[in-house]
Amino acid sequence: MRKALYALLFAIAATPVVAQGDLEKCAQTEAWFKLAVDSRVNGRSKADVRTALRAEMERKAADQLADFVFTLPANMLTPAVGQAAREQCELLDK
Numbered sequence: 803m804r805k806a807l808y809a810l811l812f813a814i815a816a817t818p819v820v821a822q823g824d825l826e827k828c829a830q831t832e833a834w835f836k837l838a839v840d841s842r843v844n845g846r847s848k849a850d851v852r853t854a855l856r857a858e859m860e861r862k863a864a865d866q867l868a869d870f871v872f873t874l875p876a877n878m879l880t881p882a883v884g885q886a887a888r889e890q891c892e893l894l895d896k
Contacts, residue, residue, distance in 0.1 A: 825892070832888035834858060836881065838871040843879050848872045 834855065841851045848868050855864035874883065 828888045828891035831891045832884040834867060835871075835884035835887040838867050839874075839879050839881075839883050842871050 837858070838851055838855060841854060846854075851871065852865055852868040855867055858864070859867075871879075871883070
């Protein structure tokens with residue numbers, strides 16, 4: 803999972819986030835992961851999750867995030883996914 807998370811974070815890092823500092827960018831990354839996880843937990847389809855994410859970020863990154871979240875087993879669909887993404891983002895920005 804960690805390799806997939808790193809690859810996904812690199813793709814998301816390429817998504818433009820207007821005039822935000824590194825910490826704000828990482829908070830936004832956590833929010834995107836939370837949106838994807840929460841949407842899946844609430845029974846939304848992968849297509850619906852992709853659509854919601856595309857409204858927030860670049861298409862390729864949105865699709866990769868949706869794909870990643872839909873590979874996770876149900877017991878991993880927790881806020882820890884977003885927190886891990888934020889922690890990795892912050893480490894990459896150092």
